[in-house]
Every structure is written in C-alpha cells, then in structure tokens.
Amino acid sequence: xxxxxxxxxxxxxxxxxxCAKTETAGGQxxxxxxxxxxxxxxxxxxxxxxGLLEKNCPGIVISWEQMNNTxxxxxxMVADRLDAGFMAIPPFLIGWDNGMDWKIATGLSxxxxxxxxxxxxxxxxxxxxxxxxxxxxxxxxQHILLAMACDRDFGNPQKLDNQLVTLSHxxxxxxxxxxxxxxxxxxxxxxxxxxxxxxxxxxxLSGNEAFGGEFSxxxxxxxxxxxxxxPEVYAAFNQSVGEAITFxxxxxxxxxxxLSEAYDLPEAEVLAYLTAADTEYSQTVKGIQTFSDFMLKTxxxxxxxENPGTIIWEQTxxxx
Amino acid sequence: MKIKxxxxxxxxKYIWIIxxxxxxxxxxxxxPVSPLAFPSLELILAALIDSVINGDILMQMAFSLGLxxxxxxxxxxxxxxxxxxxxxxxxxxSFTDTCVSIFHPLPGIALLPLIILWIGTxxxxxxFVIVHSVLWPMILNMTAGFKAIPEVYKKIGMNYEFNxxxxxxxxxxxxxxxxxxxxxxxxxxxxxxxxxxxxxxxxASGGIGGIGWYIFNxxxxxxxxxxxxxxxxxxxxxxxxxxxxxxxxxxxTIKKWGVA
Numbered sequence: 001x002x003x004x005x006x007x008x009x010x011x012x013x014x015x016x017x018x019c020a021k022t023e024t025a026g027g028q029x030x031x032x033x034x035x036x037x038x039x040x041x042x043x044x045x046x047x048x049x050x051g052l053l054e055k056n057c058p059g060i061v062i063s064w065e066q067m068n069n070t071x072x073x074x075x076x077m078v079a080d081r082l083d084a085g086f087m088a089i090p091p092f093l094i095g096w097d098n099g100m101d102w103k104i105a106t107g108l109s110x111x112x113x114x115x116x117x118x119x120x121x122x123x124x125x126x127x128x129x130x131x132x133x134x135x136x137x138x139x140x141x142q143h144i145l146l147a148m149a150c151d152r153d154f155g156n157p158q159k160l161d162n163q164l165v166t167l168s169h170x171x172x173x174x175x176x177x178x179x180x181x182x183x184x185x186x187x188x189x190x191x192x193x194x195x196x197x198x199x200x201x202x203x204x205l206s207g208n209e210a211f212g213g214e215f216s217x218x219x220x221x222x223x224x225x226x227x228x229x230x231p232e233v234y235a236a237f238n239q240s241v242g243e244a245i246t247f248x249x250x251x252x253x254x255x256x257x258x259l260s261e262a263y264d265l266p267e268a269e270v271l272a273y274l275t276a277a278d279t280e281y282s283q284t285v286k287g288i289q290t291f292s293d294f295m296l297k298t299x300x301x302x303x304x305x306e307n308p309g310t311i312i313w314e315q316t317x318x319x320x
Numbered sequence: 321m322k323i324k325x326x327x328x329x330x331x332x333k334y335i336w337i338i339x340x341x342x343x344x345x346x347x348x349x350x351x352p353v354s355p356l357a358f359p360s361l362e363l364i365l366a367a368l369i370d371s372v373i374n375g376d377i378l379m380q381m382a383f384s385l386g387l388x389x390x391x392x393x394x395x396x397x398x399x400x401x402x403x404x405x406x407x408x409x410x411x412x413x414s415f416t417d418t419c420v421s422i423f424h425p426l427p428g429i430a431l432l433p434l435i436i437l438w439i440g441t442x443x444x445x446x447x448f449v450i451v452h453s454v455l456w457p458m459i460l461n462m463t464a465g466f467k468a469i470p471e472v473y474k475k476i477g478m479n480y481e482f483n484x485x486x487x488x489x490x491x492x493x494x495x496x497x498x499x500x501x502x503x504x505x506x507x508x509x510x511x512x513x514x515x516x517x518x519x520x521x522x523x524a525s526g527g528i529g530g531i532g533w534y535i536f537n538x539x540x541x542x543x544x545x546x547x548x549x550x551x552x553x554x555x556x557x558x559x560x561x562x563x564x565x566x567x568x569x570x571x572x573t574i575k576k577w578g579v580a
Contacts, residue, residue: 071542074542078354078356078357079357091540094542095542097542100356100542132440132442134441137540138537138540139541140540165441166522166536167441167521167522175436178440180441300541
C-alpha cells in the first residue's frame, strides 16, 4: 500500500510541476509578450531594442516569449501564460468568436501581401485542380484574403479550399521555387519580394485587391486581464508601440540599422522593405468590420460584429 | 483482494479509462478551467458526433489508415529484403547496419523541409515519412529475429533440400515470427505517429486530408472540443489495432504455436 501512495504522490508532483507559471499578480508590473520575427513586426523589435517599455513604465518586468504561430499565441493566452501578442485580424476574430476575453489594443502594420504563381498562370480562374496553393494555415489572413477573392470572382469562397497546402512562409517559398506540386503561394514581405525577384514567378493578386482596400495586416492584442488589472502596464504597452512606430516612420535609416542586426539581413534590404510604398506602420486598426462581415457570411465566424468598438479597447483608433 | 482481482482481468484497461473519464468530467465541471482549454465530455462528444455526421472525420480516418497500410506494406517488404540479404551476405549486413545507425534515430519530421524540396507536399511525401519511420525498426527486429533462429532449424531445411525461397517461407518466417510481430507493432505505432504529424504540417494537400489535418484544422479555428474529438478517434484506433488486430494475429500464430 505504501508503494502505491508513493507512486501516486510522485504522479501528483509531476503533474502539478507543469502548472507552475509566471503569474501576473495585480499591482505587480509584469507583462508577457509574444515575440515574432518579420518586417510586419518591426515595431515590436524596435520596442524591445530601444527599451521603450522599460522607459515608459519604470520597474516593469518584461518576459519576451518566442512564438512562431498565431494558434500558439492564442493557446498561450487561454492558458494565461501570455498578456500581449501580435497577429492578423482573422485569427483574432476566430478567438473572439470562440469566447476569448481579449481585444485589439493597437494597429501595427500593413505590408505587401499577394498570391505569387508561375508565369504560366495569369489569374485565379487559370488555377486548375492540379495546382496547389501554399498558405500559412487555414483561417490565416492569407487564406481569408484568398477566399475573399474567390467569393468576388466566382461567388464561391471555398472554391480553392481543397487545393490548399499548409506551409510556413519559408517552407512555402521553397516549395514554390523548387517547382513541385505547389504552384502558388499566398505570402507577405519579405518572402513576396524574394519570390517575385525569381524569374518565372509573378503576382496575380495583391492583398489589397483581394480585400478591396487597405487593411491592417498585423494588430496588437491584449487580454482583458492585462487591460483591467494592470492599466498602467497596458497604457505603457500601447504608448511604446506608438513610439516605436513613430521612430520607424521618422528615422527609417536608424530603424533599418537596428532591425538588420536583429534579423541578420543587409541594412539596405531592410530599409527598402520599411520604406516600400505598400508598407505602412500605423496604430490605426483598419478593416475589422469587413473581415468580420465576410467571415460571418462564409461561416468562419458564428458571431456577428455589431460595432468594431466592442472588440477594440477604448482609445484605440480604427477606421473601416 | 477482490479489487486487485478486478484489475488483473483483461478488461482492466477499460476500468482505468472510465476512471480517467470521470476525473476529466469532474475537473471540467468543478475546477476553474477555461472551456477553451478543458472542454467537458459532452462538448467533446457533441463535436465528435457532429464531425461523424456532418464532417469528413470517418473518411479522413480511412485516408490516414489507408496511407499507413500502404506505407507499412512498402516498409515491411523493403525491410524483409534488406534483412534477408543481411543474413545471407555479411557485406550487405554491414551496409544495413550503417543505414540503420544513420537513419533510425532521425525523425521523419526533421526531414520534412528536405522532403518538400524532393517530392513536394502531396500524399507521396507523407508516404515517404511513413516508410522512413517503419523501415528501420522493422529491419532491427527482423535481423534480430533471423539471427536468433537456431542453426538446427536451418539444417532441417537443408535436409528437406529447400531452395532459398522455400527456406524463407517455411523456416525463416515462422521461426522468427514473434520478432516480426514485435517489429510490426513498433512500426505500426511509429508509422501512425509519423503520418499524423506529417498531416498536421502539410494539411489537406488536395482532397480531404487525414485525421492529423482534422485536428490541425480544429486547432486553427479554435474548436478545442473538436481537437479532443480527433485525439479520441486516434486513441480508439490505436486501442483497436493493438487489442483486436495484433491480438488476433498473435493468438492465431505465435501463441497457438507456443513460440511466444
């Protein structure tokens, strides 16, 4: 009997050890932010490199969590291991639709997005049944943009759904350029530019064409818990993102220097991305109502968004 | 003592499963956990039933199982050839040994970026991952099985003047069958896992995809109950294959012959 008690006790210890987590106790100035790489997340990197959060909220303890996937960020927020993260609008809406207690705190960036194909394909209609289209994942902004274009061109948002292949941006680029069964790739900066610079590939649809206007590619999202229990940290977070964006817009050269170190890319290349005509860093959130209406109509969402104000925190700018 | 007797019965597994389900339900109902992380059994069951009726889950399961059967078939044939050649030729044996030591510890998933470049992202790529994960453990078990055959059995074969093919079928296979079945069990488990992982990365490359894709899809649309429903299906298939398929196979061969 004693043996069993010991075994049971060991099991309990092992199980509960996994539950240890960094708490955000009210009053304590702590924030856990998902860190992601890429031109679209440039202000996050600037915020980190320049210590903007530390400056705006002295004494703050920041833990930067490495994440490479929106679903992982959502899951980490459900598990209360993350307070803030950056993602596209559709994955945010899916979380909201399923009852997650979070809202958009800030816009972050709009970058060039587009569907790249072999030059033998000139339009969506020319994509045959044998063609495979790589997207980061179903429900991603790339997938929704493709569905929007299919809805407009063919009246059937699901037309190409059975031809999707889920591949991360770098894997998708490799698959496209290697000339295998993947013949199209819906991607974003900087993979988009790299693919377009390769002979034999061109863009047949841009994100803005698919959306029918401009939209925020990445927005910053925080949990209700952070916003309510730690208003000081929340305000500092928002202010720091704003300052980072202003810095990039006012001093692109310096920003490119910081980013080229962080991303291990040539400074001139980063500067070209930052200052591209279609790249815009702004705190204004654009496009939530359009995304949400479309996703409701096509069944990706169950809840209807009556007013964008209900899914963004007060004082956050938005336009539609 | 009575309680102990219950857990010695073959159905003990199911008692434990029921206990776990009860513990699950109590936690979901009473503990302050988010239903997004820890849905109750009703929600999971509802998601499962919904997927069976309205969705493709059964077809997706069949798709995954079909891929594995093909992969297992290819893997077993290749493993058999390599193992047999190794038994006959010491030179080939050293080659097989080298291959096993290089590839056996290499997870198929680690090869995925290369597989995408070599063969693309379709079912062929998933099949490649399955064969890779089936082949090496199967070879290990087969060569061990062939080596463990007592010399006297082979001599009996010579007495009967069996040719090579006859001695494979009549001597080598039956004499090492317990090793072969053990190898098959390991290979099945490895192949099953590899297939699901690969599906979760490639997705439905044309068509409905497999059960791994089902789970991935539920995950990205935040349908946690659906994710658990998919996992339940995988567990159910695992138990079915272990208990029914392999159980029957062992009962009718090695247990009947008394070689296990």
